[in-house]
Amino acid sequence: MHEHVESIKIYTLVFLSLLILTAATTLVSEIDLGPLNVVAALFIAVVKMLLVALFFMHLRHSTILTKVVVGGGMLWLGILLVLSLADFNTRGWLPVPGK
Amino acid sequence: MDSHTLTPELQEQFETAAQQKEVSTLGMWIFLVTEIMFFGGLFLAYTIYRKEFAGAFELASNTLNVTIGAVNTAVLICSSFTMVLAVRSAQIGSRKALIVFLILTILLGGVFLGVKAYEWDQKFEEHHVPGPTFHLEKATADDQGPAQLFFSLYFTMTGLHALHMAIGEGLMLFLLWHAYKGKYTPAYYTPVDIGGLYWHFVDIIWIYLFPLLYLIARHKQH
Amino acid sequence: MITEAVQERETYLNASHGIKSWLLTKDHKRIALLYLHTITFFFFLGGIFATLIRLELLTPKGTLVSADTYSKLFTLHGVIMVFFFLIPSIPATLGNFFLPMMIGAKDLAFPRINLLSWYLLVIGGCFALYAMLAGGVDTGWTFYVPYSSNYSNTYVIATGLGIFIAGFSSILTGLNFIVTVHRMRAPGMTWFRLPLFVWSNYATALIQVLGTPVIAITLVLLICERTLHIGIFDPARGGDPVLFQHLFWFYSHPAVYIMVLPGLGVISELVSVFSKKPVFGYKIVAFSSVAIAVLGFLVWGHHMFVSGQSVYAALVFSFLSYFVAIPSAIKVFNWTATLHGGSISYATPMLYAFGFIGLFTVGGLTGLFVACLGVDVHVHDTYFVIAHFHYIMVGGTIMAYLGGLHYWWPKMSGRMYPEGWAKLSALVIYLGFNLTFFPQFILGYLGMPRRYWNYPDEFQVLHVMSTAGASVLAVGYLMPLIYFMWSLRYGPIAGPNPWGATGLEWQTSSPPPAHNFEETPIVTTEAYDYAALAAMEEAKVG
Numbered sequence: 001m002h003e004h005v006e007s008i009k010i011y012t013l014v015f016l017s018l019l020i021l022t023a024a025t026t027l028v029s030e031i032d033l034g035p036l037n038v039v040a041a042l043f044i045a046v047v048k049m050l051l052v053a054l055f056f057m058h059l060r061h062s063t064i065l066t067k068v069v070v071g072g073g074m075l076w077l078g079i080l081l082v083l084s085l086a087d088f089n090t091r092g093w094l095p096v097p098g099k
Numbered sequence: 100m101d102s103h104t105l106t107p108e109l110q111e112q113f114e115t116a117a118q119q120k121e122v123s124t125l126g127m128w129i130f131l132v133t134e135i136m137f138f139g140g141l142f143l144a145y146t147i148y149r150k151e152f153a154g155a156f157e158l159a160s161n162t163l164n165v166t167i168g169a170v171n172t173a174v175l176i177c178s179s180f181t182m183v184l185a186v187r188s189a190q191i192g193s194r195k196a197l198i199v200f201l202i203l204t205i206l207l208g209g210v211f212l213g214v215k216a217y218e219w220d221q222k223f224e225e226h227h228v229p230g231p232t233f234h235l236e237k238a239t240a241d242d243q244g245p246a247q248l249f250f251s252l253y254f255t256m257t258g259l260h261a262l263h264m265a266i267g268e269g270l271m272l273f274l275l276w277h278a279y280k281g282k283y284t285p286a287y288y289t290p291v292d293i294g295g296l297y298w299h300f301v302d303i304i305w306i307y308l309f310p311l312l313y314l315i316a317r318h319k320q321h
Numbered sequence: 322m323i324t325e326a327v328q329e330r331e332t333y334l335n336a337s338h339g340i341k342s343w344l345l346t347k348d349h350k351r352i353a354l355l356y357l358h359t360i361t362f363f364f365f366l367g368g369i370f371a372t373l374i375r376l377e378l379l380t381p382k383g384t385l386v387s388a389d390t391y392s393k394l395f396t397l398h399g400v401i402m403v404f405f406f407l408i409p410s411i412p413a414t415l416g417n418f419f420l421p422m423m424i425g426a427k428d429l430a431f432p433r434i435n436l437l438s439w440y441l442l443v444i445g446g447c448f449a450l451y452a453m454l455a456g457g458v459d460t461g462w463t464f465y466v467p468y469s470s471n472y473s474n475t476y477v478i479a480t481g482l483g484i485f486i487a488g489f490s491s492i493l494t495g496l497n498f499i500v501t502v503h504r505m506r507a508p509g510m511t512w513f514r515l516p517l518f519v520w521s522n523y524a525t526a527l528i529q530v531l532g533t534p535v536i537a538i539t540l541v542l543l544i545c546e547r548t549l550h551i552g553i554f555d556p557a558r559g560g561d562p563v564l565f566q567h568l569f570w571f572y573s574h575p576a577v578y579i580m581v582l583p584g585l586g587v588i589s590e591l592v593s594v595f596s597k598k599p600v601f602g603y604k605i606v607a608f609s610s611v612a613i614a615v616l617g618f619l620v621w622g623h624h625m626f627v628s629g630q631s632v633y634a635a636l637v638f639s640f641l642s643y644f645v646a647i648p649s650a651i652k653v654f655n656w657t658a659t660l661h662g663g664s665i666s667y668a669t670p671m672l673y674a675f676g677f678i679g680l681f682t683v684g685g686l687t688g689l690f691v692a693c694l695g696v697d698v699h700v701h702d703t704y705f706v707i708a709h710f711h712y713i714m715v716g717g718t719i720m721a722y723l724g725g726l727h728y729w730w731p732k733m734s735g736r737m738y739p740e741g742w743a744k745l746s747a748l749v750i751y752l753g754f755n756l757t758f759f760p761q762f763i764l765g766y767l768g769m770p771r772r773y774w775n776y777p778d779e780f781q782v783l784h785v786m787s788t789a790g791a792s793v794l795a796v797g798y799l800m801p802l803i804y805f806m807w808s809l810r811y812g813p814i815a816g817p818n819p820w821g822a823t824g825l826e827w828q829t830s831s832p833p834p835a836h837n838f839e840e841t842p843i844v845t846t847e848a849y850d851y852a853a854l855a856a857m858e859e860a861k862v863g
Contacts, residue, residue, distance in 0.1 A: 005187060005190050005191060006183075006187065008184070008187070011180065011183050011184065011187070012180075015176065015177075015179075015180040018176045018179075019173055019176060022169060022172050022173055022176065022309075023169070025309075025310055025314065026165060026169045026314065029165075029310070029314035029317040029318065030317050030318050031318055032318040032319075037314075037316065037318070041310035041311075041314055042310070044310070045306050045307050045309075045310055048303075048306045049303050049306055049307070052179060052299050052302060052303050052306070053299075053303065055183075056179055056180075056182075056183045056295075056299045057295070057296055057299045057300075062124075063121075065125065065503060066124070066125065066128050069125070069128050069129055069132060070128065070131075070132070072132065072531075073131070073132035073135040073136070073531075074135070076132075076135075076136060076139075076531045076618070077135050077136065077139045077142070079618055079619065080136070080139050080140070080143055080535065080571055081139070081142070081143055081146060083619065083621075083622070083634075083637070083638075084143055084147070084564075084567045084571075085146065085147070086631075086633065086634045086637055087563070087567065087622065087630040087631050087634035088147050088150070088151075088561075088631075089150075090631040090632075090633040090634060091630075091631045092631075093631065093632075093633060094631075094632050094633075096632075099631060099632045110432075111427060111428070112426065112427045112428040112429070112430070112432060112505070114841075118504065118505075121504060122430045122431075122500055122504050122505070125500050125503065125504065126430065126431060126496060126497075126500050129496045129499060129500065129530055130496060132530065132531070133492055133496070133530055133531075133533070133534045134534070136531060136532070136534035136535050137534035137535070137537055137538050138538070139534075139535065139538075140534075140535050140538035140539060140542070140568050141538060141542075143564075143567070143568070144542075144553055144564060144568075147561070147564060148559070148560075151559070152559055155559075229549075229550070229551055229552055229558075230549075230550065244552065244557060244558035244559045245558065245559040247551075247552050247558050248552055248553065248558055248559050248560060251545075251551035251552055251553055252553070254551075255541075255542070255545060255551065255553075259541075
C-alpha cells in the first residue's frame with residue numbers, strides 16, 4: 001500500500017532515466033559486441049522494467065505480499081523458459097538421430 | 100462510526116475502505132502475473148526460434164525501422180510518465196491535473212498505436228507478411244521459412260501488445276469520464292491506481308519487445 | 322412436514338425471488354449453485370460420450386460408429402470432462418459455497434467477478450456445444466499439431482475458443498480465492514487455523530492463476546496457425562510441433578492438480594469429522610498442498626517422453642516427476658494416522674473417503690510407473706495411461722466431489738439425503754468403477770493403444786468387462802442425481818450441524834442466511850478442535 005505520495009522530482013528522474021536507457025540500448029546495438037549484444041540489451045531492459053515497477057508502479061512501497069506475487073510471476077516465467085530450453089538446447093547432444 | 104458510510108463506494112464484503120483498496124490492488128497485481136504468463140508463451144517461442152534461426156532473424160529484424168521503433172518506445176514511456184502523474188494528482192485531490200494527465204496519456208497511447216499501424220502497413224507493402232506473398236530480399240531460399248517465423252512472432256507479439264494498449268485506452272477513457280464527474284478523491288482513487296498498474300505493465304512488455312524485435316544484430320547493417 | 326419456523330426463517334435461498342435475483346446475484350452461495358447446475362449438465366454430457374465409446378469398444382471391429390466419429394467421441398469426452406466438468410467442479414461449487422464461510426467472511430473478495438466467472442464458463446460451454454452440434458472435433462483433447470493446425474477438418478477453432486473462454490473463468494476464480502484467503506479472514510483465523518479444504522483450494526488457485534494463461538496463449542497460437550498459417554508450429558517454415566506440446570503441457574499437467582487438489586482437501590475434512598479426530602500432522606498436510614501446486618509445474622515433459630524432446634530433458638522431467646508423488650503420499654499417510662484410534666462413522670461421505678484413499682493410491686502408484694522413462698516408452702498412449710488417470714480423476718476426484726456433496730448437502734439445502742440409497746450408490750459406484758477401469762490397466766500393459774476404435778480379438782473379454790463396469794457406474798451416478806432432487810422436497814430437515822463437525826460453516830443455520838453470519842465470528846480455536854466444540858455445545862445446553 002502506498003499512501004505515501006511520491007515527489008514529482010523522483011518521477012521525473014525515473015522518466016528521464018528511461019529515455020536515456022532507451023537511447024543507450026539503441027546506440028549500443030549499433031556496436032559489435034558479439035554475444036554480449038544480447039546481454040546488454042536484456043540488461044538494459046531489466047533495468048528499465050525495474051525502474052517502472054519500483055517507482056511508477058510503487059512496488060518499493062508495496063506490501064511484502066505484493067512483492068512476493070511479482071517475484072513469483074517472474075519465477076514462473078523463468079520455469080517456463082528454463083525447463084523448455086532444457087529440451088531445445090540439449091537436442092543433438094546424443095549421437096542418436098532424433099534425440 | 101460506521102466505516103460503511105464513510106465512502107459510499109465501500110462494498111458490503113469489506114470491513115474498511117483500506118481493506119477494499121488493498122484487496123483491489125492485490126487483485127490487479129495477480130492479474131498482471133497472469134499476463135506475464137500469457138505473454139510468456141510468446142517469449143518462449145521467440146527465444147527458441149531466435150537461437151535456432153539466428154541468421155534469418157537478423158536479416159528480418161534489420162528490415163524494421165529502428166528510429167521509428169525507438170521514438171515509439173519514447174512515446175510510450177512519456178505516456179507512463181503522464182499516467183503516474185495522473186495517479187499522483189488523484190492522490191492529492193487535484194481533479195483538473197488528473198483530467199489533463201489522463202488526456203495526455205490517452206493521446207500519447209493513441210500516437211503509439213497510430214505509429215504501430217503505420218509500421219504494420221509498411222510491412223504489408225514490403226511483402227513481409229507471412230504467407231504466399233512473403234519474400235525477404237537478401238535471405239536465401241532456405242531462410243525464407245524461418246524469416247516468416249520472425250514476422251509471425253513480430254505480428255503476434257506486437258499485435259497482442261497493441262490489443263492490450265487498445266483495452267488500456269478504453270480503461271483510460273472510463274477513468275477520464277469518472278474523473279470528469281468528480282468521482283475520484285484522495286479517499287477513493289483506487290480505479291486510477293490500478294488502471295495505472297495495468298498501463299505500466301503494458302509499457303514494460305514493450306520495453307522487452309523493442310530490443311528483442313528491433314535490435315537484433317543492428318551493427319551488421321544488413 | 323416443513324415447520325413454519327423454518328419456512329419463515331430467511332436463508333440465502335429465499336432472501337430474494339425471481340430469475341433475475343439468481344442470474345444477477347453476487348452471493349457466493351447462489352453462484353455456487355449456478356455452477357452446480359452447469360457442471361452437472363456437462364458431467365452427464367461427457368458421460369454420454371463415455372457411454373458411446375464403451376459401447377463401440379464392446380466389439381473388436383467397428384460396429385456403431387465410423388473411425389472418424391470415434392475420434393470425435395473421445396475428443397469431446399475429454400474436452401467436456403476436463404475443461405467443463407473437472408476443472409471447475411469442486412472449487413466452483415463447494416469452494417465457492419464454503420471458502421468464505423470457512424474463513425469467516427461475508428463473501429469472496431470480488432463477488433461480481435465471481436458471477437462473471439460463471440458466465441464465462443457458460444459462454445465457453447456454448448462455444449463447445451456449438452462445435453459439438455455443428456460436427457464435432459476429432460483431434461483428441463490434447464489438440465496436437467500438425468493434425469489440429471493443418472489437417473483436421475473439424476471444429477477446432479470453436480472448441481479452442483470455448484476452452485479459452487472457460488480458462489478465463491478458471492483464472493478469475495483462482496484470483497478471487499487467493500485474494501480472499503489472504504485478506505478476508507475473520508479476526509483470529511490465522512493461516513494455521515484454516516480448514517485444510519481452504520488450504521487445498523488456495524493451492525489450486527495458485528495453479529489456476531499461473532498455469533491457465535499459458536494454455537490460453539497456446540490456443541491463440543493454434544487458432545492463428547489454423548487461420549493465418551503463421552507457421553509457428555509448422556516444420557515447413559522451421560516451426561516445431563514439439564513447441565506446441567511444451568506450451569500445452571506446461572498448463573495441462575498442473576491442470577491435473579487443479580482437478581485433484583480440491584478433492585484432497587475434501588478428504589481431509591471427511592477423514593477428520595468421521596473419525597472425530599484432528600487431521601494428523603495438520604501443518605505438513607497444509608504444506609503438502611502447496612508443494613503439489615509448485616512441484617506440479619516442474620514435470621510436464623513426462624507427457625512427451627516419446628514425442629521427440631531431447632533425452633536430457635526427458636531425464637530431468639522423469640527425475641522431477643518422482644518428487645511430486647511425495648506430498649500426495651504424505652497426505653495418504655496422514656489420513657491413515659488420523660483414522661487410527663478415531664471414532665469411525667460409516668456415513669456415506671466417509672464411504673466415499675475410503676473409496677478415494679484406496680483408488681487414489683492405486684492411481685498415484687501407477688503414476689510412478691509412467692514417470693519411469695523406460696516403462697513409459699512401452700505404456701505411453703496405451704490403456705495403461707487411461708486407467709492411471711481415470712483412477713485419479715474418477716476414482717479420486719469424482720469420489721471426493723460426491724463425498725463432499727453428501728457431506729455439505731444438509732448445509733446447502735437444509736435437507737438430509739436418504740442415507741440408505743446413498744450408501745448403496747456409493748457401493749455401486751465403487752464396484753462399477755473398478756470393473757470399468759482395472760481391466761484397462763491390463764489392456765494397456767498388453768498393448769491396447771488408446772484412441773483406437775478397433776482392436777485384436779484377444780482383447781475383447783477385457784473390453785466387455787470394462788463396458789459392463791461402465792454401465793454399473795452409470796447407474797451409480799444416476800442414483801444421487803435422483804435422490805438429491807428427491808431430498809429437496811421430501812428429505813428430513815437438517816439442523817445446523819448434523820455431523821458434529823468443527824468449522825465455521827457448521828456454526829450457522831442450514832441453509833445459511835444470505836450474509837453467512839449474524840456477526841463476524843472471532844476465532845479462538847485451532848482447526849478440528851473437537852474438544853472445544855464439545856465444550857461449546859455443553860455451554861449452549863447448560
